[in-house]
Structure formats: structure tokens, C-alpha cells
Amino acid sequence: MPDWAVGAVVLVIYLLAVLYLGYRSFRISDHTLADHLVSGRGLGIFVLTLTYAATFHSAYAFTGIVGFAYTDGIGFWVNGLYLVPPAFLFWQVGKRMWVLGKRYNFFTLGDYMSHVYDSRMVGLLVALVHTVFTVPYVTIQLTGSGYIFTTMTGGRIPFAAGAAVMLVVMVLYVIAGGLRAVAWTDTLQGVMMFAAIFGGSLYIVRETQGSITAAYARIAEQTPEWLTLPGPAGAITPTYWISLWIPFTLGLLLAPQIVIRMFSARSLRVLKWASVGGAIYLTLIYFFTPAVAATGRLLFPSSDTPDQIFIDLLWNNLPVVLAALALAGGFAAAMSTADSQIHAVSSTLAVDVYEKYINVERDPVKTRRLTHVVHAVIGLAAYYFAVTSPALLITILTVALSGVGLLGPPVFGALYWKRSTAPGAITSLVGGLAVLLLTSFVWTDPFGLGVLAGMWGLIAGTVLFIGVSLVTTPRSAALPETQDWASGFFAEATAAARQREESVS
Amino acid sequence: MNGRRRLRRETALVLIGLAVPLVLTNPPIIGLVNSYATAQPLTLGFPTVWLWLEIWYAVMLVELVVFAVRLPSWQAHAIEQQIEEAAEGRH
Numbered sequence: 001m002p003d004w005a006v007g008a009v010v011l012v013i014y015l016l017a018v019l020y021l022g023y024r025s026f027r028i029s030d031h032t033l034a035d036h037l038v039s040g041r042g043l044g045i046f047v048l049t050l051t052y053a054a055t056f057h058s059a060y061a062f063t064g065i066v067g068f069a070y071t072d073g074i075g076f077w078v079n080g081l082y083l084v085p086p087a088f089l090f091w092q093v094g095k096r097m098w099v100l101g102k103r104y105n106f107f108t109l110g111d112y113m114s115h116v117y118d119s120r121m122v123g124l125l126v127a128l129v130h131t132v133f134t135v136p137y138v139t140i141q142l143t144g145s146g147y148i149f150t151t152m153t154g155g156r157i158p159f160a161a162g163a164a165v166m167l168v169v170m171v172l173y174v175i176a177g178g179l180r181a182v183a184w185t186d187t188l189q190g191v192m193m194f195a196a197i198f199g200g201s202l203y204i205v206r207e208t209q210g211s212i213t214a215a216y217a218r219i220a221e222q223t224p225e226w227l228t229l230p231g232p233a234g235a236i237t238p239t240y241w242i243s244l245w246i247p248f249t250l251g252l253l254l255a256p257q258i259v260i261r262m263f264s265a266r267s268l269r270v271l272k273w274a275s276v277g278g279a280i281y282l283t284l285i286y287f288f289t290p291a292v293a294a295t296g297r298l299l300f301p302s303s304d305t306p307d308q309i310f311i312d313l314l315w316n317n318l319p320v321v322l323a324a325l326a327l328a329g330g331f332a333a334a335m336s337t338a339d340s341q342i343h344a345v346s347s348t349l350a351v352d353v354y355e356k357y358i359n360v361e362r363d364p365v366k367t368r369r370l371t372h373v374v375h376a377v378i379g380l381a382a383y384y385f386a387v388t389s390p391a392l393l394i395t396i397l398t399v400a401l402s403g404v405g406l407l408g409p410p411v412f413g414a415l416y417w418k419r420s421t422a423p424g425a426i427t428s429l430v431g432g433l434a435v436l437l438l439t440s441f442v443w444t445d446p447f448g449l450g451v452l453a454g455m456w457g458l459i460a461g462t463v464l465f466i467g468v469s470l471v472t473t474p475r476s477a478a479l480p481e482t483q484d485w486a487s488g489f490f491a492e493a494t495a496a497a498r499q500r501e502e503s504v505s
Numbered sequence: 506m507n508g509r510r511r512l513r514r515e516t517a518l519v520l521i522g523l524a525v526p527l528v529l530t531n532p533p534i535i536g537l538v539n540s541y542a543t544a545q546p547l548t549l550g551f552p553t554v555w556l557w558l559e560i561w562y563a564v565m566l567v568e569l570v571v572f573a574v575r576l577p578s579w580q581a582h583a584i585e586q587q588i589e590e591a592a593e594g595r596h
Contacts, residue, residue: 074552077559081530084565088523095581213550220546227546228554229539238532268581276569283562290555487509493584494515495508497577 003320007152010324014192014331015169018185022173025181033364036178036371037107037347038264043183045270048261049277050190051183051340052090055257056083056282058137058337059144061197062330065286067307069293073226075236077290080283081245086253087279093253094262094271096415096486101263103485108344109259109411110352116414118476119422120356125429127352129407130256133400134341138382140397141338142166146386147308148330151315160387166331170339171379174346175372179264182339189332194285196314196329201288203322204313205295212291219294226297239450247454251405256344257337338382346374399440402454406432409458409465417469418480424469432461515578522568526561 001009029035043051069076097112106112110130114123142163149162157165173181202212209215219226230236252258265271296309303309314326350371359366409428413420436457439446446456474480528534535554542553549556573579 074554077555080558080562081527084562084569085523085527088565088569091579092519099581213547216547216550216552224546227552228542229535238536241532241535267585272573272579276566276573279569280566283566287559290552487512489584490578490581491508491512493508493581494512494578496584497580498508498511501577 002154003323004152004154004156006320007154007324007327008157010321010328011149011152011331014328015165017188018335019169019173021184021188022176022181025173025177025184029177029180031368033368034107035180036368037351038101038260039179039183041102041264042266043179043261043264043270044266045273045277047183047187048265048270048274049281051186051336052087052258052261052274052278053281053285054186054190054193054333054336055261055340056086056252056278056337057193057285057333059141059330059334061193061285061333062148062310063144063307065289066293066296066310069290070296070303070306070309071231072233072235073223073228073231074290075229075231075241076293077286078236078241078245079286082248082252083282084279085245085249086258087275087282089249089253090258090262090278091272091275093411093415094265094275095268095490097259097262098265098268098271099486099489100482104482107260107263108348108351109254109256109407110348113410113414113425114352114356116476116479116482117410117420117422117425118478119425122410122422122425123352123356125426126407127348129403129429129433130348131345132396133403134256134345135378135382136385136396136400138338138341138345138378139385141334141341142382142386143389145331145334145338148311148327148334151311152324152327163383163386166335166338167379167383170335170342171376174339174343174375178371179260179343182343183264185339186336189329189336190281192325192329192332193336194281196326196333197285198288200314200318200322200326200329201292201310204317205288205291207317208295208299208313209291212288215291215294215298218298222301223297226294237450240452243450243452243455247402247405247452247458249405250408250458251401251403251454254407254411255341255404256348257340260344260347342375342378342382345378346371349374395441399436399453402436402452402457403433405454406436406457406461409462413465413469414479414482415486416483418483419469419474420465420479421469421472421474422476423472424465424467427468428461428465431464432457435460512578515576519568519572519576522572523565526565526568530558530561 034040065076065079100106100112104115106115110123110126113126114120145166146159146163149157150159173185205212205215209218223232225232265274292310292313296313300309311327311330315323318326350367354370355362355367406429410425413425436453439453439456538557539554545553547553
């Protein structure tokens with residue numbers, strides 16, 4: 001059987017598998033709004049771990065990270081700093097979100113923020129940030145999977161058709177099964193991604209270089225600057241290092257698809273172990289990535305498309321069935337993030353905009369129906385952008401992750417600081433965004449410090465949040481009430497756990 | 506020791522525990538490691554900078570597991586029933 005036929009068969013089997021999971025989740029759903037948005041707050045450890053990890057990683061896991069390492073050398077592993085801390089924060093922040101979500105029936109971050117700040121404007125701004133900065137990422141996943149489709153079928157299925165197939169399958173199971181369908185498919189996709197990246201990297205390096213250490217020894221000889229900072233392109237400076245991972249940590253933690261998972265755990269114990277499991281998964285998966293990037297550099301020292309090197313290496317070096325499965329893993333990586341993003345943004349628009357301003361009686365049946373429509377609309381919009389690639393899309397993507405990171409100050413203020421105010425939150429978001437855009441496109445690299453725009457926006461947002469909160473009067477009773485209730489709950493839980501421990505010993 | 510004091514103490518422990526690896530994997534410490542790596546780019550056959558980072562990321566992971574197993578403040582599931590009652594009171 002020719003290689004392209006093997007690739008096509010594997011893709012079809014994979015797509016049928018995810019559609020089946022979507023159908024099964026539809027069958028067991030109670031078709032309520034809570035079930036669609038947060039899987040009835042009933043996800044278990046294994047599923048939550050993998051849906052968290054798979055959602056966290058996108059097509060970037062197959063393309064961007066190897067391209068980053070290829071171009072900039074070993075300093076790419078600054079990435080590790082926004083893999084473990086967000087997982088820790090997924091527990092630390094998530095446990096408060098979880099208990100408050102159960103107590104007050106929150107579904108989204110905007111829902112929580114508008115309640116605690118007693119301000120619909122705060123909730124609307126959160127929804128706007130989430131929507132504007134997340135939809136372009138869905139587009140990128142469609143673009144990545146379109147390329148994988150084309151590679152696996154030997155060019156017989158063009159990019160646009162491949163992206164369309166992914167879109168249709170995804171929208172179908174998201175509409176059918178909501179977060180449960182997304183989480184179940186993410187579980188399958190998480191396993192595939194891990195096998196493809198971890199196993200595929202090891203196989204490629206051993207096949208082409210003999211061993212991991214041989215690859216490193218050769219790159220040390222050929223391009224020694226690849227093994228140190230600032231790297232061959234001179235990009236990974238100390239200020240770049242710090243100003244990359246801090247805004248990205250916040251941006252990844254507070255992305256709508258991650259926050260909605262904080263509300264969806266079956267219990268705090270599930271949330272805790274999913275955080276730990278997610279951190280282990282996200283760190284381990286890239287263990288051989290520097291070696292495969294070094295291999296790419298050795299075999300293709302002048303590549304113009306470093307982001308595609310890993311996919312090409314997989315397809316050209318693994319036995320055809322394994323290569324097809326590995327690339328299906330790449331397809332899964334893109335899909336596992338895109339489906340979560342479509343679901344989360346739709347939920348945000350439904351709960352934070354539709355229910356607050358249109359369906360004010362909060363009829364859950366109407367809201368659920370609207371989310372179905374919005375799933376399709378967002379998917380179509382992302383597909384349109386994928387095939388037309390407007391310049392605006394690239395512009396938004398440049399600032400997207402850092403843009404979401406601007407939510408950090410008002411969210412942490414809402415969780416931990418009683419002096420937080422709605423004017424402080426609003427000013428922080430608007431002002432932080434203005435500085436982010438200014439330092440991204442107009443006054444790039446202010447003062448020549450090499451600090452990235454995301455960090456400037458975050459600094460500005462933090463200063464504005466604290467400053468404006470201190471000079472305005474807190475008016476929301478809900479903010480101190482939720483903080484006191486959550487703190488009291490965890491203090492009591494700590495005392496109870498300690499008592500139990502002492503009675504056992 | 507009451508629950509709130511213990512919670513504050515454990516939170517401080519967690520933050521310090523994670524702060525140490527974060528300090529060691531950021532400038533200026535990573536710069537010092539890089540200076541050593543310029544002369545010795547490989548250690549035990551692996552990139553020196555990568556090895557240093559990987560060790561401290563592993564330390565953070567081990568800390569997370571230990572905290573999850575041992576810290577009373579991370580065993581909050583013991584009184585989750587209260588949340589169910591509070592949620593029912595909402596309806």
C-alpha cells in the first residue's frame with residue numbers, strides 16, 4: 001500500500017474514533033447547561049489530567065517548539081518555566097475557583113469576575129480578551145492540521161480541505177457532547193501526542209544520529225553556540241528570558257479553556273492530582289525535543305521552514321505506519337486545543353455576554369442552544385481566517401498569549417486582595433492592553449532593554465490595578481465575602497486534615 | 506496551631522519551595538551556568554544548560570508530589586461535603 005494511502009487510512013480511523021467518543025458523550029449527557037459547559041463538574045483524575053495537558057499544548061508541540069529550538073538553540077528550554085508553574089497555579093488558583101464555582105454556580109472566568117467585582121463591565125472585558133485573543137489560535141491549529149493532512153496524503157488532500165475536515169469533525173462532537181466530548185477526545189489525543197513526540201523524537205534521533213549523546217556531540221562540534229545562550233540567533237538574552245515566561249505563564253493559566261477546567265473537576269482531590277499529573281506530563285513530553293531539534297539542525301542546517309522540520313523528520317524516518325500514527329498525533333495536538341478553545345470561547349460568550357445582556361432571565365435551555373450555534377460560528381470564522389490569512393490575524397497572534405496574561409492582576413486581586421476594585425480591574429485591563437499594543441507595534445523595545453512587550457503590558461497593568469484600586473472605594477460586598485468564605489473553608493479543611501493525621505499517628 | 510495559621514505557614518513553605526528552583530533557573534544564576542557551559546557545553550553527554558534546567562524542573566515536580574501527599578492544606582477534599590451543602594442552600 002502506498003504511503004499516502006496508509007496516511008489516509010490512519011487519519012480516517014482517528015477521525016472516526018473521535019466522532020465515536022463524541023457520540024458516546026452525547027448519549028450519556030443529561031443535556032443540561034452545566035453538563036455542556038463543565039461536564040456537570042464531574043471529570044475524574046485521568047481525564048482531567050490529559051484534557052488539561054492536551055489542551056495546554058497545541059500544534060506548537062509539533063511545530064513551533066522544535067522550530068524555536070532549531071533557530072535559537074538550547075535556550076528554548078525557557079519553555080519549561082511556563083510548563084511547571086502554570087500546573088502548580090492550576091491547583092493553587094484552581095482550588096479557589098473550584099470551591100467558589102460550586103458554591104456560586106460559576107461556569108467561566110468572566111462569570112466569577114463580574115460577580116466578585118459587582119461589575120458587568122469587568123465580566124464583559126474578560127469575555128472580550130478571551131474571545132479576541134483565543135479565536136486566532138483556533139485558526140493556527142486549523143492551519144497546522146491542514147499541513148499535516150497534506151503531508152500524510154502526499155498532497156492529494158489540499159490544505160483547505162484538510163482544515164475543513166478537521167473543523168467539521170470538531171464542531172460536530174463539541175456540539176454533541178460539550179466539555180465531556182472535548183475531554184474524552186483530549187484523553188485519546190493526549191496519549192497520541194505523548195507517544196508521537198516522546199517516542200517519535202527518540203526514534204528519529206537514534207535512527208539518524210545513533211544516539212542522543214551522539215547528536216549532542218555532533219552539534220557541539222558543528223554549531224557550539226547552539227548549546228549556550230543567547231543562541232545562534234542571539235535572541236535569548238536575560239531580559240528576553242524573564243519577560244517571556246512570566247506573561248506566558250499567566251496567559252496559559254488564565255486562558256478560557258484552562259479556567260473552565262478548574263470548574264469541571266469532580267472533586268478537589270481530582271483537581272490536585274490532575275495538576276501534578278499535568279506538570280509531569282508537560283515536562284516529560286519534551287525530554288528528547290532538544291535532541292531532535294539538534295538533529296534537524298545537523299541534517300538541514302539552512303532550513304527556511306524550521307517549524308515543519310519535526311513533521312518532515314517523522315514522515316521521512318519512521319516506518320510508514322508509525323509515521324502515520326505519529327503525524328496523527330500531531331493532528332490530535334492541534335485538535336485537542338482547538339476543540340477546547342471553541343468550546344471555552346462559546347461558553348464565555350454565552351454566559352458572560354448573552355446571559356448578562358440578552359437572556360437576562362438566564363434560561364439555561366436558551367443558553368445551551370446558543371452555545372451550539374456559537375460553536376459553529378467560531379469554527380467557521382477560524383476556518384475563514386485560516387484560508388485567507390489576513391495580516392490582522394498575524395498581528396493579533398503576536399500579542400495573544402500576553403494579552404490573556406493581562407488578566408493576571410485583576411484575577412489575583414479578586415482571589416486574594418480585599419482592596420481590589422472594579423475601576424482598578426477595568427483600568428488595569430484597558431491600560432495594560434494599550435501598553436502591550438504600543439510596545440508591540442509602535443515603540444518596540446523601549447529604552448533598549450530587550451524586555452518583551454508582554455512584560456511591559458503586565459507591568460503597566462499591575463501598576464494601574466494597584467494604584468487605581470487604592471484611590472477608589474471598594475463597593476462590592478461579594479469580593480471580601482468570597483475571599484473570606486474560601487479562606488475559611490481551606491483553613492477549616494487544613495485543621496481537619498491535620499487532626500485526622502494526628503489521630504492516625 | 507489553628508487552621509488559618511497552619512494554612513499560612515504551609516503556603517509560605519510551598520512558595521519558598523518553588524521559589525528556590527525558580528531563582529536558580531533564571532538570570533543571573535542561569536547566566537553563571539551559561540558561562541560555565543561556554544567552556545563545558547556538554548556534561549555527561551547532555552547540554553549543560555539543559556541539564557541544569559531539567560534538574561531543577563524535576564525538583565519542582567518532586568516538590569509538587571510531596572506537597573500533594575503530605576501537606577494538610579492540600580487535603581481539602583476532607584470537608585467537601587460543606588460545599589455541597591452550601592451549594593444546595595443556594596437553590
